[in-house]
Amino acid sequence: MSESVIDISEMRKRYRGGVEALRGVSLAVPKGGIFGLLGPNGAGKSTMVKILLSIVRPSQCRGQMLGHKIGHKPTLARVGYLPEHARFPDYLKGGEVIRYVAGLGGVPKSLTHSRSQELLEMVGMQDWANRRMGSYSKGMKQRIGLAQALVNDPEIVFLDEPTDGVDPKGRMEMRSVLKTMKDQGRTVFINSHLLGELEMICDTVAIMDQGQIVRQGSIADLTEKSRRYEISVRGKIGGELSGSLLQHGVEIEGETLTMYQQDAEKVQPVIDALRAAGVTIVTMTEARQSLEDLFMETVGSHGPGAAMPPKLPRKEKV
Numbered sequence: 399m400s401e402s403v404i405d406i407s408e409m410r411k412r413y414r415g416g417v418e419a420l421r422g423v424s425l426a427v428p429k430g431g432i433f434g435l436l437g438p439n440g441a442g443k444s445t446m447v448k449i450l451l452s453i454v455r456p457s458q459c460r461g462q463m464l465g466h467k468i469g470h471k472p473t474l475a476r477v478g479y480l481p482e483h484a485r486f487p488d489y490l491k492g493g494e495v496i497r498y499v500a501g502l503g504g505v506p507k508s509l510t511h512s513r514s515q516e517l518l519e520m521v522g523m524q525d526w527a528n529r530r531m532g533s534y535s536k537g538m539k540q541r542i543g544l545a546q547a548l549v550n551d552p553e554i555v556f557l558d559e560p561t562d563g564v565d566p567k568g569r570m571e572m573r574s575v576l577k578t579m580k581d582q583g584r585t586v587f588i589n590s591h592l593l594g595e596l597e598m599i600c601d602t603v604a605i606m607d608q609g610q611i612v613r614q615g616s617i618a619d620l621t622e623k624s625r626r627y628e629i630s631v632r633g634k635i636g637g638e639l640s641g642s643l644l645q646h647g648v649e650i651e652g653e654t655l656t657m658y659q660q661d662a663e664k665v666q667p668v669i670d671a672l673r674a675a676g677v678t679i680v681t682m683t684e685a686r687q688s689l690e691d692l693f694m695e696t697v698g699s700h701g702p703g704a705a706m707p708p709k710l711p712r713k714e715k716v
């Protein structure tokens with residue numbers, strides 16, 4: 399089994415006033431790679447992240463982060479954080495923000511300049527370091543946000559809605575920075591509503607609902623059961639052919655045939671039968687559930703205001 403940087407069980411949080419935000423969360427985050435936490439509004443995602451960062455005290459929690467009990471303050475020196483809606487003063491220049499955070503994080507003065515240069519280059523902001531934050535686009539501000547989250551050379555980086563409000567070009571640039579973080583061997587923990595974004599970058603995800611983790615694993619494993627072949631055809635699918643296709647487990651809907659099958663070999667007799675009957679095969683695609691479909695299947699529409707992005711089907715031509 400792969401090593402976990404976070405491994406918790408029975409995490410519970412009841413806020414004063416009685417709201418039960420977490421109801422026994424169990425979660426394992428593998429070391430290295432990009433991990434995505436998703437869930438509808440109010441599911442408890444921020445509460446869990448804040449407990450991991452010792453911002454909120456749990457009512458109960460078992461487990462560890464980086465080998466230490468949750469709440470162990472020195473461990474936080476090995477963790478980076480970009481909060482949701484992070485705001486740095488508009489009058490500070492990008493480079494100054496990074497040096498300021500480095501100072502707060504206890505980075506030795508002798509290292510501050512070189513570390514900040516390195517990070518500015520990594521996020522592609524070296525040419526803008528002497529401009530004020532107030533003159534930056536949202537995407538540029540977030541890139542400075544990512545850089546400041548790395549000042550202490552952390553092993554885990556928590557990013558809360560990092561691409562929210564960033565335009566498509568800015569998101570693409572951020573994805574590339576996140577990939578660099580992963581290539582550097584860090585674990586990136588992203589909390590986001592943008593399922594299409596998560597689908598593109600995450601190695602593993604967990605879905606949280608009503609204070610509990612309801613699914614976790616790699617996107618490929620979680621969507622494996624839905625893997626299917628879709629064949630679009632031109633021609634008549636009559637009595638005998640239709641009977642034979644049904645026997646092979648093919649679902650027929652007009653000129654679209656669907657076979658819930660992981661093995662391409664098992665589709666070959668269907669293709670043979672179609673061709674023998676003179677039916678033209680127009681396309682054949684391998685398809686599986688998108689992360690959005692998985693999310694909706696798991697959480698449904700009961701979450702208060704589950705924010706959904708546009709549909710992103712995952713299809714590969716075969």
Ligand SMILES: Nc1ncnc2c1ncn2[C@@H]1O[C@H](COP(=O)(O)OP(=O)(O)OP(=O)(O)O)[C@@H](O)[C@H]1O
Nearest residue numbers: 413414417419437438439440441442443444445446
């Ligand atoms: N400080 C607080 N005091 C009381 N209740 C709180 C507090 N913070 C959060 N809650 C409640 O706890 C529940 C979980 O909230 P939390 O912010 O952790 O969810 P979330 O999944 O991060 O939601 P969102 O996606 O909207 O940020 C909600 O019912 C929320 O109203």
